Amino acid sequence: MSAFSVNILVILALGAIFIASSWYISKKVSTADDYISGNGKLGVAFGTTSLLAFWITGNTIMAAPEAAYGMGVIGAIAYSFLGGVAVVAFSPLGKRIHAIIPNGKTIGDFYKNRFDKKNYYFFLFMVFIYIFGLLMTQGIGGGLLLEQTFHIPYELAVVLTFLIVIIYASMGGFSSVTGIAFFQVMLIFVVVIVVPPIVYFNTGVAPIYEGIQKLAPEKLDLLLPSGILFMFAGAMMGIGEVFMDNTFWQRAYAVRKEKLMSIFSLAGIGWFFVPLATATLAFVAIGTDQAPEQVNQVAPYIAEIYGGEFVSWVFLVGVWSALASTIAAILNSLVSLILNDVYKSINPNADNKKLLKMAKVLTVVIGVLALLISLPKFLTMLQMLIFLGVINAAFVFPIIYGLFWKKLNADVSFWAAILAVIGGYIAYYTIGSLQGVVVSGWISFLVCWIGSLVKPANYDWEKLYRVGAVQEVTRK
Amino acid sequence: MMAFWITASILLFLIVIASTFGPMVGLYGEMEYTSKKEGVGQDERFFG
Numbered sequence: 148m149s150a151f152s153v154n155i156l157v158i159l160a161l162g163a164i165f166i167a168s169s170w171y172i173s174k175k176v177s178t179a180d181d182y183i184s185g186n187g188k189l190g191v192a193f194g195t196t197s198l199l200a201f202w203i204t205g206n207t208i209m210a211a212p213e214a215a216y217g218m219g220v221i222g223a224i225a226y227s228f229l230g231g232v233a234v235v236a237f238s239p240l241g242k243r244i245h246a247i248i249p250n251g252k253t254i255g256d257f258y259k260n261r262f263d264k265k266n267y268y269f270f271l272f273m274v275f276i277y278i279f280g281l282l283m284t285q286g287i288g289g290g291l292l293l294e295q296t297f298h299i300p301y302e303l304a305v306v307l308t309f310l311i312v313i314i315y316a317s318m319g320g321f322s323s324v325t326g327i328a329f330f331q332v333m334l335i336f337v338v339v340i341v342v343p344p345i346v347y348f349n350t351g352v353a354p355i356y357e358g359i360q361k362l363a364p365e366k367l368d369l370l371l372p373s374g375i376l377f378m379f380a381g382a383m384m385g386i387g388e389v390f391m392d393n394t395f396w397q398r399a400y401a402v403r404k405e406k407l408m409s410i411f412s413l414a415g416i417g418w419f420f421v422p423l424a425t426a427t428l429a430f431v432a433i434g435t436d437q438a439p440e441q442v443n444q445v446a447p448y449i450a451e452i453y454g455g456e457f458v459s460w461v462f463l464v465g466v467w468s469a470l471a472s473t474i475a476a477i478l479n480s481l482v483s484l485i486l487n488d489v490y491k492s493i494n495p496n497a498d499n500k501k502l503l504k505m506a507k508v509l510t511v512v513i514g515v516l517a518l519l520i521s522l523p524k525f526l527t528m529l530q531m532l533i534f535l536g537v538i539n540a541a542f543v544f545p546i547i548y549g550l551f552w553k554k555l556n557a558d559v560s561f562w563a564a565i566l567a568v569i570g571g572y573i574a575y576y577t578i579g580s581l582q583g584v585v586v587s588g589w590i591s592f593l594v595c596w597i598g599s600l601v602k603p604a605n606y607d608w609e610k611l612y613r614v615g616a617v618q619e620v621t622r623k
Numbered sequence: 624m625m626a627f628w629i630t631a632s633i634l635l636f637l638i639v640i641a642s643t644f645g646p647m648v649g650l651y652g653e654m655e656y657t658s659k660k661e662g663v664g665q666d667e668r669f670f671g
Contacts, residue, residue: 236643243646372625379632386639547642551651582628588635
């Protein structure tokens with residue numbers, strides 16, 4: 148049997164397991180709230196793994212070794228830092244969200260009630276662009292990854308991945324996505340725990356270190372300027388992504404209040420080691436002077452040379468699980484936003500049955516739309532992520548100050564976000580992509596901070612506290 | 624020029640971290656909300 152057929156069979160078998168598990172989980176989903184945000188009692192295990200499953204993308208496993216191959220040790224550390232620190236930084240926000248909006252469902256609930264209509268609509272517009280862009284990066288990135296590395300044609304890879312995810316995500320919504328995430332993270336960890344040690348048992352650690360010292364000593368430099376900029380500008384991008392992403396807000400609402408800090412901190416620390424472990428494979432490539440045709444294939448390339456076919460399949464399982472779990476989480480997060488913040492505004496009297504049906508229809512429609520848009524290969528994953536990073540950074544301070552500081556003025560918040568997006572994109576196109584993210588973050592900070600000191604508001608937190616309760620009473 | 628962008632990104636990162644974890648040491652002194660509902664007080668103590 149050819150490698151192509153075996154790879155397809157591996158994906159179909161995994162997909163069948165995910166769909167069957169989702170069907171079982173979906174039997175317990177009876178309300179629209181269960182479908183979009185769970186029941187608010189997600190414990191440490193499922194809470195942490197659902198965060199990890201979303202946040203460990205195909206990029207985490209493949210692009211971290213690419214960063215390490217290009218920038219050496221600091222590249223590996225920087226990539227791990229930018230994603231890990233973002234989740235840890237969200238933990239105090241998550242606790243605050245749970246405390247002041249105990250019955251909230253989406254980030255839209257916060258924006259609608261903390262600020263005014265112009266802020267809310269502008270944010271919704273930008274967040275839809277961001278989430279849809281992210282969904283496409285996963286589709287396009289996943290298709291490219293499976294085509295280049297595992298010899299599955301791009302179109303077939305995208306169609307198979309999206310179809311399987313649409314089927315299992317539409318069955319039980321949030322409950323299915325978080326339930327299956329547990330198994331997906333276990334599969335991803337197999338890659339992280341098994342593959343690098345197998346490779347290093349075969350090569351030895353000392354020969355690799357000596358090889359790097361001899362062939363590319365600059366890759367051992369921990370103060371490489373491009374690596375340092377990537378580390379901190381990248382962290383700003385990661386933090387903005389986490390703070391603005393409804394996927395994290397859904398989990399902040401869904402997990403148990405007393406476990407929230409530990410869940411987010413554990414997920415951030417756990418995430419840190421995933422790219423770090425896979426990035427170590429790039430050191431083997433540097434130390435043995437072996438280079439794949441395309442640099443983003445460095446990890447599976449080295450794994451196959453020193454681990455053989457078995458390790459190659461382990462890689463496929465891990466990478467595909469990472470892709471599927473991320474696409475499913477984004478899909479469910481976008482459906483939750485549309486259902487909660489758009490559909491309920493249009494149909495405020497829709498009953499539970501109608502809402503649940505609409506949630507399932509939306510999952511299929513958005514999934515198919517994302518599939519169709521992902522079919523043409525028009526952008527790389529990293530380009531798209533940094534491009535969206537300008538938008539993410541613009542909303543960091545309106546969100547932080549909006550949650551903690553009652554002096555933050557709604558007008559100031561609106562202008563901070565708009566000016567940061569404009570200024571960020573000017574810098575993006577005239578200076579550099581990472582510089583665009585930094586400029587966006589600085590404008591967001593300065594306008595929010597100075598503006599609120601000059602024209603302070605006196606926000607009443609009670610308004611946010613009543614959000615969910617008001618919705619519940621209205622719907623009853 | 625690279626040194627400028629590195630400094631700017633590190634400073635911005637530190638500001639974000641101080642702003643998110645700052646409530647633990649009372650950064651936003653006036654953040655309390657007026658609700659007396661059960662469970663609210665616990666969080667207020669936590670965030671200073």
